[in-house]
Amino acid sequence: MASIERLxxxxxxxxxxxxxxxxxxxxxxxxxxxxxxxxREELFPLSAFSSSKSVRPQESEADQMLQVIRERIRSEHxxxxxxxxxxxxxxxxxxxxxxxxxxxxxxxxxxxxTTSSLHVTQKLQWDTIQNPGKNPLKVRLxxxxxxxxxxxxxxxxxxxxEADRMVKLRGExxxxxxxxAVKPFExxxxxxxxxxxGTEFNIDGFDSGQRVQISLLSGxxxxxxxxxxxxxxxxxxxQMLEASQSAFLGAPSSIHSDxxxxxxxxxxxxxxxxxxxxxxxxGAFYAINISCEDEVLLSEKVxxxxxxxxxxxxxLHNLLFIYHYTFVTEKDTIYIKxx
Numbered sequence: 429m430a431s432i433e434r435l436x437x438x439x440x441x442x443x444x445x446x447x448x449x450x451x452x453x454x455x456x457x458x459x460x461x462x463x464x465x466x467x468r469e470e471l472f473p474l475s476a477f478s479s480s481k482s483v484r485p486q487e488s489e490a491d492q493m494l495q496v497i498r499e500r501i502r503s504e505h506x507x508x509x510x511x512x513x514x515x516x517x518x519x520x521x522x523x524x525x526x527x528x529x530x531x532x533x534x535x536x537x538x539x540x541x542t543t544s545s546l547h548v549t550q551k552l553q554w555d556t557i558q559n560p561g562k563n564p565l566k567v568r569l570x571x572x573x574x575x576x577x578x579x580x581x582x583x584x585x586x587x588x589x590e591a592d593r594m595v596k597l598r599g600e601x602x603x604x605x606x607x608x609a610v611k612p613f614e615x616x617x618x619x620x621x622x623x624x625x626g627t628e629f630n631i632d633g634f635d636s637g638q639r640v641q642i643s644l645l646s647g648x649x650x651x652x653x654x655x656x657x658x659x660x661x662x663x664x665x666x667q668m669l670e671a672s673q674s675a676f677l678g679a680p681s682s683i684h685s686d687x688x689x690x691x692x693x694x695x696x697x698x699x700x701x702x703x704x705x706x707x708x709x710x711g712a713f714y715a716i717n718i719s720c721e722d723e724v725l726l727s728e729k730v731x732x733x734x735x736x737x738x739x740x741x742x743x744l745h746n747l748l749f750i751y752h753y754t755f756v757t758e759k760d761t762i763y764i765k766x767x
Contacts, residue, residue, distance in 0.1 A: 554584040554596070562715070564692050569595075573613060576602040576692045578632075579712055600632040602689045605647075617642075618673045619654040629663075630688045634705045639677070641699065643668040643688045668700070687733045694736035696743065703728045706747065707764070714740040718755075720764035725751055 438451045559565040559577040567575045567583070570590055577583060581599030586592050593608070596616045605613045607626025615622040617633045617640045627647020633640050642651060644663040652660040655674050663669060666685050670677040683699070691697045696713050698706045704726040711718045720726060728751060734743050744755050744762070752767045 553587055555587065555589075556582065556584050558582045562713075563694070571608070571613075572606040574604040576689075578602075578691055581633075597631055598633055600630070600634075600691070602628070602630045602692055604628050620671050621652045621654065623650040623652070625649075628689075632699070632701075634701070634708075639670065639672050639702075639705070641668060641670050641701070643683055643685075643699070645685050645688060670700075690733050696734040696738075698730050698732045698734075698747075700729055700731050702726065703730055703747075706730045710740065710743060710747075714743075716740055717761045718744075718764065719761050722753075722764065722766065725753060725764065 435455060438455045557565075557567055557577065559579060559581050562579055564579075565577045565581075567577065569575065569585065571593060575583060575595075578600035581597070581601050583601060584596040584598075586594040589595075591611075593611050593613045594616070595614070598617075603613075603615065603624070605624045605626055605628075609625060613624040613626075615624070615631060617631055618638075620640045620642070622629070622631065622642060625648060627649055628645040629647070629649055630643045630645070631640065632642075642649070642663070644665055644667055646665050648662065648664070650660060650662045651669055651671075653671060653676055656676070659676065661669055661676070661680055663680055666682055667680040668683040668688075669680045687697060687699065689697075696710065698709065701709075703720075707718045707720055707726075710716075730747060732747060734746075748754060748764065753764055754767055755762050755764050757763075
């Protein structure tokens, strides 16, 4: 029987699509012999993941990772309906597209061997769409709504989406939602809930996930906070609202609507965010490592839009010089320092 370290290596290759046929057969031979529960615990020990009282064991992050390995589903870089796919296929080949790749995985782990002790059937919970590429990824949901995922963003779509129209967001996305007064569209970003009747809006959950920024371009949305049920806001077009995971950060404020979704067209958008988040976004945008330990600078708020094709050195220079900072490059890291 193959060693666990060998299986971990193979699982990673299946995940990125580089595994050979022999490696895939070896992985699934072990799966058949040991079952899903044992394999999940061996490859992704639950102790390595954060726990949540609101998440049942079958919805754990470990389940999601193993399911991605089980079924890599091809997603093209254009409008693509998101549908549930319940299949007992062991694996599907992954095609790497020029641009972003959407990894759609169903949180469903069920041992294919039926035993007398197993009486509960685990149900599909979420479909996951992720954009690991540099270009925005456009997705069309089952109700006709459209979502643009920015680099690194992840959208979890309810398995009962046609009934509840609920999604969860990590990172930044622009939504163009089809109206339905009977079934409002709901977006969860951490503790912040956005209820939509039909509109265009942008949500940025940032890399850290500690702060959420919601901007409305058209229509009407209602925003509530799980940590403060007594307070909610209804945004008007051209308004923005910020919140942390513990509270709203002030009342709605006005924005320049044209800049909100410029990232959909390839621009780098820094919209009233702390320098800490701005540097992370620049690093992800240009695939560079940026290091800054100056807490005063990191807390400064910045707003800027940089068009596609601008050099990262020019972007950093323009962003830093007004604060009297510059940068130096050492090996593969850019260090921010005071002039």
